Amino acid sequence: MGVSVLTIVRNRSHHLRQLVEGLRRSERQPDELVIVDMSDTPVSVAPAGFPIRIDRFETHGLPLAAARNRAAALARFENLIFLDVDCIPLERCVGILADTLAHHDALLCADVRYLGPDDARGVWTEEELIAAGRHHPVRTFPDNGVREEPNPGLFWSLAFALKRARFVSLAGFDEAFTGYGAEDTDFGFRASEADIRLLFVGQAIACHQHHDSYDPPLQHLEDIVRNARTFQARWGRWPMEGWLRAFADLGLVRWQGEALDLLRLPTDAEKVATRVLPEQHLDPPARSPARLAN
Structure with a gap:
């Protein structure tokens, strides 16, 4: 089945270019990339060997639930892979997620590695990103295959995949959550309530590009x-x-x-x-x- 990669962006055009570059280098390229653009100045991307559609979403703030739902509604294929604009999928990430969806009708999380402020700022190799990336301290991934995660609170919206039918059955992200925060946790809880398993997928690696952040935000x-x-x-x-x-x-x-x-x-x-x-x-x-x- 075909694969739609979906991303949303607000004023991170450099990160978006690196995401597209990661997809361009993928062993299994997506059948399309859908970009929902909330930026102050409209984004543009260079051709990458697969269809890219940019949907302009004029909005205020950061309506994450609405933007992700908009991207899913525009997708043309059955397998949906959501990547935050900060993520660079490594060459096997898309293929492994697509293959896993073929065998598991579940909610899949990719293995996200955190990059430092000087990583992926220009030309990069996959080996450099793997060497620089840091694992999340709580989420653990298998070396290969999948691991079922019983805690729906560990659902990770940075890089995840599921079938369109499952997304539709859940009515997508709940737009009662406006702006930033908790919309993904609610999605994970509702998936669990619907008996959709949460699987952490080994070797489906995406590297999270550094950006200014605040803790607490x-x-x-x-x-x-x-x-x-x-x-x-x-x-x-x-x-x-x-x-x-x-x-x-x-x-x-x-x-x-x-x-x-x-x-x-x-x-x-x-x-x-x-x-x-x-x-x-x-x-x-x-x-x-x-x-x-x-």
């Missing part, structure tokens, strides 16, 4: 608080607990029992203080079981 405070409330009301537990605890420690929120109140917005100085320094890239944040990475 104060720039998304309002989105995270709003979406955390939505998640808690639905599932009876809090997502992103590490971030919520950090917000509470900073006096930004009041978090007690089933109540979460936004007290104030962060100052510029607080944002600067939580910026992840380049040398800290060697330790990808573990965060909470219901939201471990982005």
Whole structure:
């Protein structure tokens, strides 16, 4: 069956070019790449040997659920591979995910490796990326084949795959989650509730390109608080607990029992203080079981 690779982008055109380059080098190239572009200035990409369609999505903020659903609706093929724009798929990644979907009607997570600030900034080789990439400290992948993961909170939206019919049966990502945070955790929980297995796939490697980040992500405070409330009301537990605890420690929120109140917005100085320094890239944040990475 054909393979649609789907990505969404907002103001990361350099990362997008490297994602396309990874697909161009793939042993099994996709049958199409669908790009949902939310950037301030429209993106463009060079021809890559497979069809590329760019859908312009005029929006504000970072509506992750809506953008991913839009990409899936545009896909022409049965096998869907979602890659965040920061990810460079290595040469076997697409092929292994497609082959695994042929044998397992499941929700698949690729093995994401974190790159440093100087990696993949120009010409690169796969060997260099493998040497530089760091494993996530919590998610463990088999050397080959698949490992079933019982905790749906470990679903990883950075690089994942599933069949279109499964995505449709779940009604995609829930757009009640607006902006950033918890939409992927909710998707993982709903997949588990529908008896869709979560499989971690060995050797389906994608390398996550470094970008400025904050821990906790104060720039998304309002989105995270709003979406955390939505998640808690639905599932009876809090997502992103590490971030919520950090917000509470900073006096930004009041978090007690089933109540979460936004007290104030962060100052510029607080944002600067939580910026992840380049040398800290060697330790990808573990965060909470219901939201471990982005």
